[in-house]
Amino acid sequence: MRAMKATITDVAKIAGVSMKTVSRVLNNEPNVAAKTREKVLAVAADLRYSPNLAAKGLASSKSYLVALVYDNPSPYYIAKIQSGAIDACRKFGYHLVPEPLQLPDVGDEESQAETVRHLLHRLPVDGVILTPPLSDSPGVIKALETMKIPFVLIAPSGRENGINAVKMDDIQAAREMTEFLIAQGHTSIGFIKGHPEHSATALRYEGFRDAMANARLTVHSHEVIQGDFSFRSGVNAAEALLADKSSHPSAIFASNDDMAAGVVSVASRLGILVPDELSVCGFDDTPLAKILFPQLTTVQQPIYEMGFHAVKTLVDPTQKSKPAETRNLDFKLVVRDSALIQSR
Numbered sequence: 001m002r003a004m005k006a007t008i009t010d011v012a013k014i015a016g017v018s019m020k021t022v023s024r025v026l027n028n029e030p031n032v033a034a035k036t037r038e039k040v041l042a043v044a045a046d047l048r049y050s051p052n053l054a055a056k057g058l059a060s061s062k063s064y065l066v067a068l069v070y071d072n073p074s075p076y077y078i079a080k081i082q083s084g085a086i087d088a089c090r091k092f093g094y095h096l097v098p099e100p101l102q103l104p105d106v107g108d109e110e111s112q113a114e115t116v117r118h119l120l121h122r123l124p125v126d127g128v129i130l131t132p133p134l135s136d137s138p139g140v141i142k143a144l145e146t147m148k149i150p151f152v153l154i155a156p157s158g159r160e161n162g163i164n165a166v167k168m169d170d171i172q173a174a175r176e177m178t179e180f181l182i183a184q185g186h187t188s189i190g191f192i193k194g195h196p197e198h199s200a201t202a203l204r205y206e207g208f209r210d211a212m213a214n215a216r217l218t219v220h221s222h223e224v225i226q227g228d229f230s231f232r233s234g235v236n237a238a239e240a241l242l243a244d245k246s247s248h249p250s251a252i253f254a255s256n257d258d259m260a261a262g263v264v265s266v267a268s269r270l271g272i273l274v275p276d277e278l279s280v281c282g283f284d285d286t287p288l289a290k291i292l293f294p295q296l297t298t299v300q301q302p303i304y305e306m307g308f309h310a311v312k313t314l315v316d317p318t319q320k321s322k323p324a325e326t327r328n329l330d331f332k333l334v335v336r337d338s339a340l341i342q343s344r
Helices: 008-015 020-025 034-047 053-060 075-092 109-121 137-149 172-185 201-216 231-241 257-270 304-315
Strands: 066-072 095-100 129-130 153-156 166-169 189-193 224-226 251-254 279-281 298-300 327-330 331-336
Touching: 008 020, 008 034, 020 034, 020 224, 066 075, 066 109, 075 095, 075 304, 109 137, 129 137, 129 304, 137 153, 137 166, 153 304, 166 304, 172 189, 172 201, 172 251, 172 279, 172 298, 172 331, 189 201, 189 257, 224 231, 231 251, 231 257, 251 257, 257 279
Parallel strands: 066 095, 066 129, 129 153, 153 166, 166 327, 189 224, 189 251, 251 279
Antiparallel strands: 298 331
C-alpha cells in the first residue's frame, strides 16, 4: 500500500510553524528568518513534500510557468540557455515552457507582434525569456509590453532603458580571441559571420576588425564569409576559404562553435591538419567544443548563467523591487588543441 503524500499541514506541524510560514518559505518570499527557512526546507525535504503547482496557481492567480521563446539555428546554444533556465525554475518553484517561434520578415513589426500575441493568448505564463534574434525585435517587445507580461532579453544589441536584460561584451570577446590568434603569429585570418539578423553577428565582426586594425593587418573581403550560425553554413564557408590549399588563411575564427565544427570537418576532408596547418576558433563554448577532435579553442560565453539569471530576474521575489537593468556577465577565452600555440 502506497504511503500518503505529505501535505503542507504535515510540514508546518513538524517544523513548528504556521502553514503561512511554510508557504512563504516555499515561495521564496522575503522576511523569513534564516533559521526558520532552513528548518522548513529540511522538513519539506525529509517528507519529500512539493507543492502542487495547479493548486498554487488557483490560490495566487499565477500559472508558475515561464516561457522560453526562441528562434535560433544553434541547438547547443538553446540547450544551454534552457538548462540554466530550468535549474532556476526548479529553485523558485516554477516550470519552464520552451516555445520555438519563427518570426515573419525583419521590419514587419506588426506581423511579429501578432505572432507573439497569438502564442501567448493561448499560453498563460508569468514571464517570458527572449533569445536572439527575438530579443532585438521591436515588434515582439512591443507586444509583451502591451500585454503587460514581464520579460527578460538575452543578449540584446543595446542597453534599453526600463527593460531587464542579460548579456556579455561580444565585441571585447571577439577582439581578445583575434588578438590571441595574432599573438600566435597569424597574419592571415579568415572570419565567418553569424546570422545576419542576430545582433551578435555585427558585434563579433566589429571586435575582429578592431583587433586586426590595431595590429595593422588587412581584412581581405574574400576571407570574410557570411554564415548563419549553423553547422552547414560553417561547412559552406570553409569550402570557400579553403578552396586553394596553397594560399588559404592560417587561421579561421568562426562566430560560433557550430560553424567552427563545420570548418574542422571540411579541413579533415581536404587533408588540412588542424592545428598544424590551420588553427580554428569558435565562440560560445557549447558541449560541441569538447566533442570535436581536436577540441575547440573558443570563447566561453556564460550561456547557462544567462538562462539562470533571466529566470531569477522574473520570479525571485527579492528582484521585483529593483529597477530594470542590463546585467553584464563575464566571458573568458578557453584555449584548446584546435589553435596551435607557437611562433609562426
